[in-house]
Amino acid sequence: MKRAAFFLAMTAAFSTAQAKDTELNLYSARHYQTDEALYADFTKQTGIKINRIEGKEDELLERLKNEGASSPADVFITVDASRLAKADELGLFAPVKSKAIESRVPANLRADTWLAFSTRARVFVINPALVKAADVQSYGDLANPKLKGQVCSRSGAHPYNISLLASIIAHSDEARAEAWARGVVQNFARTPKGGDTDQIKGVAAGECGVAIANSYYVARILRSEKPEDKKLASQFQVVWPEQASGLGAHINVSGGGLLKTAPHKEAAVKFLEYLASDSAQKYFADGNNEWPVVASVKVDNPALKAMGPFKADALPVAQLANHAATAQKVFDRAGWK
Numbered sequence: 001m002k003r004a005a006f007f008l009a010m011t012a013a014f015s016t017a018q019a020k021d022t023e024l025n026l027y028s029a030r031h032y033q034t035d036e037a038l039y040a041d042f043t044k045q046t047g048i049k050i051n052r053i054e055g056k057e058d059e060l061l062e063r064l065k066n067e068g069a070s071s072p073a074d075v076f077i078t079v080d081a082s083r084l085a086k087a088d089e090l091g092l093f094a095p096v097k098s099k100a101i102e103s104r105v106p107a108n109l110r111a112d113t114w115l116a117f118s119t120r121a122r123v124f125v126i127n128p129a130l131v132k133a134a135d136v137q138s139y140g141d142l143a144n145p146k147l148k149g150q151v152c153s154r155s156g157a158h159p160y161n162i163s164l165l166a167s168i169i170a171h172s173d174e175a176r177a178e179a180w181a182r183g184v185v186q187n188f189a190r191t192p193k194g195g196d197t198d199q200i201k202g203v204a205a206g207e208c209g210v211a212i213a214n215s216y217y218v219a220r221i222l223r224s225e226k227p228e229d230k231k232l233a234s235q236f237q238v239v240w241p242e243q244a245s246g247l248g249a250h251i252n253v254s255g256g257g258l259l260k261t262a263p264h265k266e267a268a269v270k271f272l273e274y275l276a277s278d279s280a281q282k283y284f285a286d287g288n289n290e291w292p293v294v295a296s297v298k299v300d301n302p303a304l305k306a307m308g309p310f311k312a313d314a315l316p317v318a319q320l321a322n323h324a325a326t327a328q329k330v331f332d333r334a335g336w337k
Protein backbone atom coordinates (compact mmCIF):
# COMPACT_ATOMS: atom_id res chain seq x y z
CA MET A 1 0.00 0.00 0.00
CA LYS A 2 2.70 2.41 1.06
CA ARG A 3 4.65 1.72 -2.10
CA ALA A 4 1.61 2.29 -4.31
CA ALA A 5 0.78 5.57 -2.57
CA PHE A 6 4.37 6.73 -2.96
CA PHE A 7 4.31 5.78 -6.64
CA LEU A 8 1.06 7.69 -7.19
CA ALA A 9 2.50 10.74 -5.47
CA MET A 10 5.59 10.56 -7.69
CA THR A 11 3.49 10.23 -10.83
CA ALA A 12 1.46 13.28 -9.83
CA ALA A 13 4.62 15.27 -9.16
CA PHE A 14 6.05 14.20 -12.51
CA SER A 15 2.95 15.24 -14.47
CA THR A 16 2.90 18.66 -12.80
CA ALA A 17 6.54 19.10 -13.70
CA GLN A 18 5.73 18.18 -17.29
CA ALA A 19 2.74 20.50 -17.54
CA LYS A 20 4.87 23.49 -16.64
CA ASP A 21 7.98 23.56 -18.77
CA THR A 22 11.04 25.01 -17.11
CA GLU A 23 13.27 24.75 -20.14
CA LEU A 24 13.23 25.05 -23.88
CA ASN A 25 15.53 23.64 -26.55
CA LEU A 26 16.22 26.11 -29.31
CA TYR A 27 17.95 25.34 -32.61
CA SER A 28 19.15 28.61 -34.00
CA ALA A 29 20.83 29.54 -37.25
CA ARG A 30 21.15 33.15 -36.20
CA HIS A 31 24.66 33.99 -35.09
CA TYR A 32 24.20 37.46 -33.71
CA GLN A 33 25.80 38.05 -30.32
CA THR A 34 23.08 40.51 -29.44
CA ASP A 35 20.51 37.69 -29.41
CA GLU A 36 22.02 36.58 -26.08
CA ALA A 37 20.39 39.52 -24.29
CA LEU A 38 17.07 38.60 -25.85
CA TYR A 39 17.24 35.02 -24.57
CA ALA A 40 18.24 36.22 -21.10
CA ASP A 41 15.25 38.58 -21.09
CA PHE A 42 12.89 35.73 -21.96
CA THR A 43 14.26 33.63 -19.07
CA LYS A 44 13.88 36.58 -16.71
CA GLN A 45 10.26 37.10 -17.78
CA THR A 46 9.15 33.45 -17.75
CA GLY A 47 11.63 31.48 -15.67
CA ILE A 48 12.11 29.19 -18.67
CA LYS A 49 15.73 28.36 -19.37
CA ILE A 50 16.85 28.26 -23.02
CA ASN A 51 19.24 25.53 -24.14
CA ARG A 52 20.63 26.72 -27.41
CA ILE A 53 22.17 24.74 -30.24
CA GLU A 54 23.66 26.94 -32.92
CA GLY A 55 24.63 25.80 -36.34
CA LYS A 56 24.64 26.65 -40.01
CA GLU A 57 21.16 26.90 -41.49
CA ASP A 58 21.33 23.84 -43.71
CA GLU A 59 23.19 21.77 -41.09
CA LEU A 60 20.48 22.40 -38.51
CA LEU A 61 17.78 21.41 -40.99
CA GLU A 62 19.70 18.23 -41.76
CA ARG A 63 20.09 17.54 -38.04
CA LEU A 64 16.35 18.00 -37.44
CA LYS A 65 15.58 15.65 -40.32
CA ASN A 66 17.95 12.99 -38.96
CA GLU A 67 16.76 13.27 -35.36
CA GLY A 68 13.18 12.83 -36.49
CA ALA A 69 10.61 12.13 -33.76
CA SER A 70 13.30 11.83 -31.08
CA SER A 71 14.63 15.35 -31.62
CA PRO A 72 14.95 17.35 -28.39
CA ALA A 73 14.37 20.59 -30.31
CA ASP A 74 11.30 22.69 -29.54
CA VAL A 75 11.80 25.75 -31.74
CA PHE A 76 13.80 26.31 -34.93
CA ILE A 77 14.79 29.84 -35.87
CA THR A 78 16.63 30.86 -39.00
CA VAL A 79 17.13 33.64 -41.52
CA ASP A 80 15.61 33.77 -45.01
CA ALA A 81 12.00 33.03 -45.91
CA SER A 82 12.93 30.19 -48.28
CA ARG A 83 14.71 28.34 -45.50
CA LEU A 84 11.67 28.66 -43.26
CA ALA A 85 9.53 27.37 -46.09
CA LYS A 86 11.95 24.48 -46.60
CA ALA A 87 11.60 23.43 -42.95
CA ASP A 88 7.87 23.67 -43.44
CA GLU A 89 8.00 21.54 -46.60
CA LEU A 90 9.93 18.88 -44.68
CA GLY A 91 6.96 18.75 -42.30
CA LEU A 92 9.06 19.88 -39.33
CA PHE A 93 6.75 22.60 -38.07
CA ALA A 94 3.42 22.33 -36.27
CA PRO A 95 0.80 25.06 -36.66
CA VAL A 96 0.52 27.51 -33.78
CA LYS A 97 -2.81 29.12 -32.99
CA SER A 98 -2.03 32.29 -31.10
CA LYS A 99 -4.12 35.46 -30.91
CA ALA A 100 -1.04 37.36 -29.75
CA ILE A 101 0.91 36.37 -32.87
CA GLU A 102 -1.97 36.88 -35.29
CA SER A 103 -2.81 40.29 -33.93
CA ARG A 104 0.79 41.54 -33.87
CA VAL A 105 2.54 39.98 -36.88
CA PRO A 106 1.17 41.17 -40.26
CA ALA A 107 -0.32 38.40 -42.42
CA ASN A 108 2.27 38.84 -45.22
CA LEU A 109 5.04 38.09 -42.69
CA ARG A 110 3.82 34.73 -41.44
CA ALA A 111 2.55 31.35 -42.59
CA ASP A 112 0.31 28.91 -40.69
CA THR A 113 3.34 27.20 -39.23
CA TRP A 114 5.96 29.95 -38.82
CA LEU A 115 6.31 33.62 -38.18
CA ALA A 116 8.80 36.30 -39.08
CA PHE A 117 10.01 38.34 -36.14
CA SER A 118 12.20 40.86 -37.97
CA THR A 119 12.72 42.15 -41.48
CA ARG A 120 15.73 43.27 -43.49
CA ALA A 121 15.72 44.96 -46.88
CA ARG A 122 17.96 44.37 -49.89
CA VAL A 123 19.21 47.86 -50.70
CA PHE A 124 21.62 49.54 -53.12
CA VAL A 125 24.89 50.96 -51.93
CA ILE A 126 26.50 53.38 -54.38
CA ASN A 127 29.76 55.20 -54.80
CA PRO A 128 28.44 58.64 -55.81
CA ALA A 129 31.63 59.40 -57.75
CA LEU A 130 30.86 56.45 -60.07
CA VAL A 131 27.09 55.92 -60.15
CA LYS A 132 24.27 58.45 -59.79
CA ALA A 133 21.40 57.59 -57.43
CA ALA A 134 18.99 58.53 -60.24
CA ASP A 135 20.40 55.66 -62.33
CA VAL A 136 19.67 52.98 -59.72
CA GLN A 137 16.06 53.45 -58.69
CA SER A 138 14.81 49.92 -59.34
CA TYR A 139 16.34 46.42 -59.30
CA GLY A 140 15.77 46.44 -63.06
CA ASP A 141 18.21 49.34 -63.41
CA LEU A 142 21.12 47.06 -62.43
CA ALA A 143 20.73 45.39 -65.85
CA ASN A 144 20.96 48.68 -67.74
CA PRO A 145 24.03 48.62 -70.08
CA LYS A 146 24.77 52.09 -68.76
CA LEU A 147 26.12 50.37 -65.62
CA LYS A 148 28.61 48.17 -67.46
CA GLY A 149 31.51 47.21 -65.19
CA GLN A 150 29.88 48.86 -62.17
CA VAL A 151 27.91 46.17 -60.34
CA CYS A 152 29.18 44.10 -57.39
CA SER A 153 27.22 41.24 -55.89
CA ARG A 154 27.68 38.14 -53.82
CA SER A 155 27.02 34.72 -55.33
CA GLY A 156 23.76 33.86 -57.06
CA ALA A 157 23.71 30.66 -55.02
CA HIS A 158 23.20 32.60 -51.79
CA PRO A 159 19.66 32.59 -50.34
CA TYR A 160 19.60 36.42 -50.07
CA ASN A 161 19.97 36.72 -53.85
CA ILE A 162 17.75 33.71 -54.54
CA SER A 163 14.95 35.32 -52.53
CA LEU A 164 15.46 38.64 -54.33
CA LEU A 165 15.21 36.91 -57.72
CA ALA A 166 12.23 34.89 -56.46
CA SER A 167 10.46 38.18 -55.74
CA ILE A 168 11.26 39.43 -59.24
CA ILE A 169 9.80 36.21 -60.70
CA ALA A 170 6.72 36.60 -58.47
CA HIS A 171 6.20 40.15 -59.75
CA SER A 172 6.89 39.42 -63.44
CA ASP A 173 7.85 36.03 -64.86
CA GLU A 174 10.77 33.65 -65.33
CA ALA A 175 11.76 34.94 -68.80
CA ARG A 176 11.94 38.54 -67.67
CA ALA A 177 13.79 37.53 -64.51
CA GLU A 178 16.35 35.70 -66.64
CA ALA A 179 16.81 38.66 -68.98
CA TRP A 180 17.43 40.77 -65.87
CA ALA A 181 19.94 38.34 -64.35
CA ARG A 182 21.84 38.14 -67.67
CA GLY A 183 21.91 41.93 -67.87
CA VAL A 184 23.30 42.24 -64.35
CA VAL A 185 25.98 39.61 -65.07
CA GLN A 186 26.99 41.68 -68.12
CA ASN A 187 27.47 44.64 -65.78
CA PHE A 188 29.56 42.89 -63.13
CA ALA A 189 32.71 44.71 -62.05
CA ARG A 190 34.16 41.39 -60.88
CA THR A 191 33.23 37.75 -60.39
CA PRO A 192 30.92 37.39 -57.37
CA LYS A 193 32.88 36.71 -54.19
CA GLY A 194 32.49 37.34 -50.47
CA GLY A 195 29.48 38.44 -48.47
CA ASP A 196 27.44 41.64 -48.59
CA THR A 197 29.97 43.59 -46.49
CA ASP A 198 32.67 42.78 -49.06
CA GLN A 199 30.47 44.30 -51.77
CA ILE A 200 30.00 47.46 -49.69
CA LYS A 201 33.79 47.66 -49.26
CA GLY A 202 34.19 47.22 -53.03
CA VAL A 203 31.90 50.20 -53.58
CA ALA A 204 33.74 52.32 -50.99
CA ALA A 205 37.07 51.45 -52.63
CA GLY A 206 35.75 52.41 -56.06
CA GLU A 207 36.05 48.85 -57.40
CA CYS A 208 32.36 49.04 -58.23
CA GLY A 209 29.82 51.83 -58.46
CA VAL A 210 26.85 49.95 -57.04
CA ALA A 211 26.26 46.84 -54.93
CA ILE A 212 23.27 45.05 -53.43
CA ALA A 213 23.43 44.45 -49.68
CA ASN A 214 21.18 43.58 -46.79
CA SER A 215 20.27 46.63 -44.77
CA TYR A 216 21.68 45.41 -41.45
CA TYR A 217 25.20 45.13 -42.90
CA VAL A 218 24.93 48.78 -43.94
CA ALA A 219 23.50 49.79 -40.56
CA ARG A 220 26.29 47.95 -38.74
CA ILE A 221 28.87 50.10 -40.55
CA LEU A 222 26.86 53.30 -40.02
CA ARG A 223 26.69 52.64 -36.26
CA SER A 224 30.27 51.51 -35.77
CA GLU A 225 32.67 53.61 -33.76
CA LYS A 226 35.72 52.02 -35.40
CA PRO A 227 37.77 54.53 -37.42
CA GLU A 228 37.92 52.20 -40.45
CA ASP A 229 34.12 51.85 -40.46
CA LYS A 230 33.65 55.59 -40.07
CA LYS A 231 35.85 56.05 -43.12
CA LEU A 232 33.88 53.36 -45.01
CA ALA A 233 30.59 55.05 -44.10
CA SER A 234 31.80 58.31 -45.62
CA GLN A 235 32.54 56.57 -48.93
CA PHE A 236 29.12 55.22 -49.89
CA GLN A 237 25.46 56.17 -50.02
CA VAL A 238 22.34 54.07 -49.59
CA VAL A 239 19.64 54.13 -52.26
CA TRP A 240 16.25 52.58 -51.59
CA PRO A 241 15.13 50.47 -54.57
CA GLU A 242 11.58 50.45 -55.97
CA GLN A 243 10.34 53.56 -54.18
CA ALA A 244 9.40 55.55 -57.30
CA SER A 245 7.87 52.44 -58.90
CA GLY A 246 5.67 52.03 -55.84
CA LEU A 247 6.55 48.32 -55.62
CA GLY A 248 8.68 48.75 -52.49
CA ALA A 249 12.12 47.35 -51.63
CA HIS A 250 12.51 43.58 -51.44
CA ILE A 251 12.48 42.40 -47.85
CA ASN A 252 13.48 39.14 -46.26
CA VAL A 253 13.01 37.92 -42.73
CA SER A 254 14.30 36.18 -39.65
CA GLY A 255 11.71 33.83 -38.31
CA GLY A 256 10.93 30.60 -36.59
CA GLY A 257 8.36 28.02 -35.72
CA LEU A 258 7.25 25.35 -33.28
CA LEU A 259 8.62 21.92 -34.13
CA LYS A 260 6.08 19.12 -34.48
CA THR A 261 8.04 16.85 -32.16
CA ALA A 262 8.72 19.53 -29.51
CA PRO A 263 8.95 18.02 -26.00
CA HIS A 264 8.19 21.44 -24.44
CA LYS A 265 5.29 22.72 -26.55
CA GLU A 266 3.95 25.14 -23.98
CA ALA A 267 7.32 26.83 -23.49
CA ALA A 268 7.85 26.88 -27.25
CA VAL A 269 4.61 28.75 -27.91
CA LYS A 270 5.46 31.17 -25.08
CA PHE A 271 8.83 31.80 -26.72
CA LEU A 272 7.31 32.43 -30.16
CA GLU A 273 4.82 34.84 -28.60
CA TYR A 274 7.70 36.49 -26.77
CA LEU A 275 9.49 37.04 -30.10
CA ALA A 276 6.54 39.18 -31.19
CA SER A 277 6.45 41.09 -27.87
CA ASP A 278 7.51 44.73 -27.59
CA SER A 279 10.70 43.95 -25.70
CA ALA A 280 11.90 41.25 -28.13
CA GLN A 281 11.01 43.42 -31.11
CA LYS A 282 13.17 46.21 -29.69
CA TYR A 283 16.10 43.81 -29.30
CA PHE A 284 15.97 42.97 -33.01
CA ALA A 285 15.93 46.65 -33.96
CA ASP A 286 18.63 47.76 -31.55
CA GLY A 287 20.74 44.64 -31.46
CA ASN A 288 20.93 43.44 -35.03
CA ASN A 289 19.68 46.53 -36.85
CA GLU A 290 16.59 44.83 -38.27
CA TRP A 291 13.09 46.27 -38.49
CA PRO A 292 10.45 44.99 -36.10
CA VAL A 293 7.52 43.19 -37.70
CA VAL A 294 5.13 44.71 -35.16
CA ALA A 295 4.09 48.08 -36.57
CA SER A 296 3.45 49.76 -33.22
CA VAL A 297 6.99 49.14 -31.95
CA LYS A 298 9.07 52.31 -32.11
CA VAL A 299 12.58 51.91 -33.45
CA ASP A 300 15.26 53.74 -31.52
CA ASN A 301 18.29 52.98 -33.64
CA PRO A 302 20.32 55.86 -35.11
CA ALA A 303 21.50 53.83 -38.13
CA LEU A 304 18.00 52.66 -39.07
CA LYS A 305 16.78 56.24 -38.62
CA ALA A 306 19.61 57.52 -40.79
CA MET A 307 18.62 55.11 -43.57
CA GLY A 308 15.19 56.72 -43.44
CA PRO A 309 11.65 55.46 -43.91
CA PHE A 310 10.96 53.29 -46.94
CA LYS A 311 8.21 51.37 -48.64
CA ALA A 312 8.64 47.60 -48.38
CA ASP A 313 7.42 45.12 -50.97
CA ALA A 314 4.08 43.78 -49.67
CA LEU A 315 4.51 40.37 -51.34
CA PRO A 316 3.78 37.65 -48.73
CA VAL A 317 7.26 36.39 -47.81
CA ALA A 318 5.98 32.79 -47.76
CA GLN A 319 5.55 33.11 -51.55
CA LEU A 320 9.28 33.63 -52.09
CA ALA A 321 9.80 29.92 -51.52
CA ASN A 322 7.48 29.03 -54.42
CA HIS A 323 10.00 30.54 -56.82
CA ALA A 324 13.28 29.72 -55.06
CA ALA A 325 14.09 26.62 -57.13
CA THR A 326 13.33 28.47 -60.38
CA ALA A 327 15.42 31.42 -59.21
CA GLN A 328 18.43 29.16 -58.64
CA LYS A 329 18.09 27.70 -62.15
CA VAL A 330 17.79 31.19 -63.64
CA PHE A 331 20.99 32.30 -61.87
CA ASP A 332 22.79 29.20 -63.16
CA ARG A 333 21.63 29.80 -66.76
CA ALA A 334 22.57 33.47 -66.52
CA GLY A 335 26.06 32.63 -65.27
CA TRP A 336 25.59 34.52 -61.98
CA LYS A 337 27.93 32.17 -60.15
Ligand code: FE
Binds near residue numbers: 214
Ligand atom coordinates in the same frame (compact mmCIF):
# COMPACT_ATOMS: atom_id res chain seq x y z
FE1 FE B 1 23.41 37.93 -43.20
